[in-house]
Amino acid sequence: MASVGIIDYGMGNLHSLGKALERVAGGTRVVTSYDPEVLLKCDRLVLPGVGGVRECMRELQRLELNQMVIEAARKKPMLGICLGMQVFLEWSDENGGVPALGLFPGKVTRFPDPPEDGGADRLKVPHMGWNRVHQTRAHPLWEGVPDDAWFYFVHSYHAEPACPDHVLGTSDYTKTFACALARDNLVAFQFHPEKSQNAGMTLLANFVQWDP
Amino acid sequence: MLAKRIIPCLDIDRGRVVKGVKFEDVQDAGDPVEVARKYDAQGADELVFLDITASVDDRPTLFQTVEAVASQIYIPLTVGGGVRSCADVRALLSAGADKVSINTSAVENPDFVTEAGDRYGVQCIVVAIDAKRVNKKKEPPRWEVFTHGGRRATGLDAIEWAKTMVRKGAGELLVTSIDRDGTKSGYDNELLAAISASVSVPLIASGGVGDLEHLYQGLATGGADAVLAASIFHQGTYTVGEAKQYLAGKGVRIRL
Numbered sequence: 001m002a003s004v005g006i007i008d009y010g011m012g013n014l015h016s017l018g019k020a021l022e023r024v025a026g027g028t029r030v031v032t033s034y035d036p037e038v039l040l041k042c043d044r045l046v047l048p049g050v051g052g053v054r055e056c057m058r059e060l061q062r063l064e065l066n067q068m069v070i071e072a073a074r075k076k077p078m079l080g081i082c083l084g085m086q087v088f089l090e091w092s093d094e095n096g097g098v099p100a101l102g103l104f105p106g107k108v109t110r111f112p113d114p115p116e117d118g119g120a121d122r123l124k125v126p127h128m129g130w131n132r133v134h135q136t137r138a139h140p141l142w143e144g145v146p147d148d149a150w151f152y153f154v155h156s157y158h159a160e161p162a163c164p165d166h167v168l169g170t171s172d173y174t175k176t177f178a179c180a181l182a183r184d185n186l187v188a189f190q191f192h193p194e195k196s197q198n199a200g201m202t203l204l205a206n207f208v209q210w211d212p
Numbered sequence: 213m214l215a216k217r218i219i220p221c222l223d224i225d226r227g228r229v230v231k232g233v234k235f236e237d238v239q240d241a242g243d244p245v246e247v248a249r250k251y252d253a254q255g256a257d258e259l260v261f262l263d264i265t266a267s268v269d270d271r272p273t274l275f276q277t278v279e280a281v282a283s284q285i286y287i288p289l290t291v292g293g294g295v296r297s298c299a300d301v302r303a304l305l306s307a308g309a310d311k312v313s314i315n316t317s318a319v320e321n322p323d324f325v326t327e328a329g330d331r332y333g334v335q336c337i338v339v340a341i342d343a344k345r346v347n348k349k350k351e352p353p354r355w356e357v358f359t360h361g362g363r364r365a366t367g368l369d370a371i372e373w374a375k376t377m378v379r380k381g382a383g384e385l386l387v388t389s390i391d392r393d394g395t396k397s398g399y400d401n402e403l404l405a406a407i408s409a410s411v412s413v414p415l416i417a418s419g420g421v422g423d424l425e426h427l428y429q430g431l432a433t434g435g436a437d438a439v440l441a442a443s444i445f446h447q448g449t450y451t452v453g454e455a456k457q458y459l460a461g462k463g464v465r466i467r468l
Contacts, residue, residue: 013336015308019283051333114412123214124437126335126383128414130215130257130467150215150467152288154335154383172213195288195310197252 003029004208005042007069007084009059010034011051017081020194021046024205036068044076044207045069049083050154053108054095056083066101073103077185077210085181085188086157094157104181104188106161111174126156127173133191134170139182141168141206149199151191153179158190185212215467216431217257217438218455219416220445222247224263224293227273231446241446248281248289251445254452256287257467260313260386260440263293275307282308290338292386301328305336313386315340316359319366322380329381338416339382343370343403344390355403362390374407385411386440388418396422396443404434416440424450424458431464 021030060066080088087100092108114122130150135142158177169180179190193200222229231241263274291304292313304312318325318339329337342362347354355370389400399417408415417436427439444450460466
């Protein structure tokens with residue numbers, strides 16, 4: 001039986017992601033685990049994450065999951081969500097600067113802080129709420145998702161990929177930033193598909209079906 | 213750009229949605245999963261659950277409710293009421309809440325907000341502030357923070373407290389005007405504007421909505437990033453969809 005593994009390194013709420021994947025999985029089994037051996041047996045993997053990058057990388061290392069992720073990234077379809085996307089890059093400026101997994105060249109940087117006295121209309125950080133996602137190129141994961149569909153975001157840092165070809169989608173908040181990345185068998189979203197109602201369910205269903 | 217959010221708020225008592233005016237005349241208003249599903253279908257951007265169950269013995273019932281809703285509704289869910297420790301935060305997040313709302317215990321121990329934010333990420337820590345106007349007539353406006361459902365004065369200035377809470381790690385503020393709550397006369401937009409201009413995190417307006425123009429004023433005059441309402445949706449006066457159409461018609465950026 002085909003399976004999708006959720007990498008559980010102890011940070012954040014995996015409940016809604018697990019439920020959302022189960023809802024769209026069809027005949028695919030959903031496995032949540034922190035055991036590298038269990039996860040390597042899954043056909044595809046999801047790296048979720050909320051919280052700070054330093055703690056995230058520390059936990060991935062402590063559970064010996066970072067090498068597993070790098071190994072799996074060579075062959076399995078893998079999806080990074082939110083902080084899970086950010087650690088796919090080489091470096092994050094968060095927590096004073098932390099080296100990450102380096103699956104995509106580039107780094108993660110913070111949105112500019114709003115001015116103290118800029119009035120109520122200034123853009124606040126975190127970028128929290130529903131924003132439109134512009135699809136910059138075709139990809140099997142966009143199948144059935146309208147261009148400029150709304151997705152739910154919660155983050156203060158965003159990816160700056162070094163290679164423009166890796167950008168799959170962008171969003172606008174203080175500037176245009178990459179909120180979806182893809183190369184080969186890897187895909188990553190800054191927004192939360194598991195919290196983005198129908199458009200999000202379609203993306204997850206596409207990931208479960210994806211045969212890169 | 214980011215859309216303004218419309219957030220129905222559900223009061224939960226022992227696993228049921230209840231409605232009442234200022235905690236009095238509480239009536240059963242249905243099964244949380246059914247009510248949540250209805251608002252989700254209407255286009256709610258998020259949901260807030262406030263647990264008003266008096267007894268801590270009934271806490272497991274809340275976790276079951278959160279789990280039942282979170283397994284069927286794929287929009288963000290905030291849960292508040294009686295959140296006192298990191299264990300409470302963890303239990304709610306594990307049950308499927310995306311954010312927790314902290315009120316009284318933030319006043320009792322401000323460092324709890326920092327601790328919870330460090331451990332679970334500031335994006336899931338909402339600090340709820342219940343504020344009441346305390347200036348005399350002809351004095352400049354001043355608001356004080358109250359706890360325990362608005363019954364206990366704290367001596368804290370609401371604007372200063374909002375800044376303190378953001379410094380301590382609140383990812384979002386939910387500001388309720390005690391004066392307006394239940395009155396259907398609109399948000400205290402002066403309070404909202406004063407807080408919105410003083411902090412850098414998103415602000416949810418709460419307390420006093422009676423019609424759709426009140427929602428608009430909370431965003432336009434109050435400078436809120438999201439508007440919360442209970443009775444106009446529960447009583448069926450308006451659907452969330454009608455509220456969104458109204459705001460979009462006024463030029464507010466809304467997810468339709």
